[in-house]
Amino acid sequence: MPAPESAPVLRIDRLTMQLPHQARPVLAGVTLTVGAGETVSLVGESGSGKSLTARSALGLTPAGARTSGSIDVAGQAVLTASPGQLRTLRSHTASMVFQDPKASINPLHRIGDFLTEAARHAQPPYTSDPLARARELCEAVSLPEKVLRQHPHELSGGMLQRVAIAAALMPDPQLLLADEPTTALDSTTQAETIGLLADLRERFHTGLLFITHDLDLAAAISDRICVMYAGTIVETGTPDQLFARPRHPYTAALLQATPRLHRKAGQLTPIPGGPPDPDTPVTGCAFAPRCAHRTEVCLRQVPPEAPVACHHSTTLDLHV
Template sequence: MTAPYVLDVRGLRIRLPGTARRVLDGVDLTVAAGETVALVGESGSGKTLTSRSALRLLPPGALAEGTVAVAGDDVLTMSADRVRALRTRTVAMIFQDPRAAINPLRRIGDFLTEGVVLTGAMDAADATARATELLRAVGVEDSVLGKYPGQVSGGMLQRVMIAAALMGDPSLLLADEPTTALDVTTQAEVVALLGRLQQRFGTGLLFVTHDLDLAAALSDRVYVMYAGRIVESGPAKDLFACPRHPYSAALLASTPRLDAPLGRLPAIDGRPPDLRTELTGCSFAPRCPLATEVCDRHEPESRPVPGRPGHQAACHHSDRLDRSAADA
């Protein structure tokens, strides 16, 4: 029986040595085949760790609970051999900084082919042919196979990273802020390229970003993360048009826009909670303008937003946000 999701995260909790609280605390997240899901939030909210859990790339000493099922199999309980096979054939990751992810002393051709050759997935000739095909698909001439990473531009190297991620025909692609180090024009090209390749190969895509406009343009569904918890999720169109969590609303309000009135951008007061501090109640309460005593004492459960299928928010005062949005 085929698994309904290429990625199905349930109740994921991760604690690191020396921390007073969990870095991830009860994360639920799904990605279907051919679907683009955005995971957004401030730096340090747990986005990258969530995505890396699908490859079991966890920090030393990390204690993980829950399940991270890829194509129906729990990555957290797999043997080391199965995890290696998973990383070669089923799941691939595009890292944020391509220059930090590629060995500068190896030629690009070796970087693209050695993984599938060493694992026996392809022989050298087939791997080179596959690399050439994918480079052309991402708009790069196969002449780069003989070059070193330092001999090509950042935008071209990110395209090489995308080609490398597709070498094993993965069913799940993890993109960890892959456009952050690129100029605006190259960002647009890379995003469009990911969309075309996803349609061509039918790959599920988890796109980690702090760029809300990019998430709105690219994704089918969105998860908003704060302090290791999913505080809101739903269809991209609904969530960005009418957020139902104060944190989501604050992120959207602080996004620069050409048609915004002159003056300082709105900012979220305060700072994210320190990992050395225990959390009680709602993690966003100290920074939230709607917070009351119940927020300080009780962690809100994620509940469906009335009249909006698939839209959920973990807030005690979503109804107050509803009224303020309706009045605006």
């Protein structure tokens, strides 16, 4: 579906983050937006900065991190927010679904207590009854009401992930951040979770930033996909644009390394080498050492962003 014509609920502009004792920034000029009712996926290898970008939207930056640029969530500037403003942001405006629900749900509490705990302590208080809201969301995520009286160990992994999604939706947030929420699930439960997130996005008109390393999952749920490498978004476009004509060699390499039913055995092309070491400075394009299309200029300077209609890529206009 097309992106809504409304003010973004998340706007990140040239976000840079430097951690102590590291030679290069872990985030280097990240820019993206998420509109109300829109899903944007962040895709890339482990260590590319996807989770850091999402956590930064909640003000959850590592100790000692130096940041520049700006993050705006529903009109609230995050990087300059006070502790009180951040508490309000996290309890009312934006929520996160973490990768492992078992690690984010207290095993000693019943599910009903877990879902209503944040609502009971929120400042300012929720206007709706927390237990009634928990019942409503259990129905929305296709969980029976009886789970409210159960403990986490009584539920399957897929049911726990639905509980985690319900917990994130408790405050009716304008922005939902989903950090690889399907990684620990089997294929069938993955598909159910993706369908559930898409349905909830439309029902509650929530902006969704979906983090994954799987391009196919991103294509199934997203209006736009942002491909991230070494702390930088190297390409942005719709799933159709990225799959039909990737502009950046890294995007093309990811697609070539993705299994397909129509490919014969041995047709996968792995990406050689590995991402740059955070302790090693990078000159020029960070992907150049692994890129089959590199030239001398790639080793000396960062390629400029090249817009093509609604498609953006930080590379020269090279069809690979």
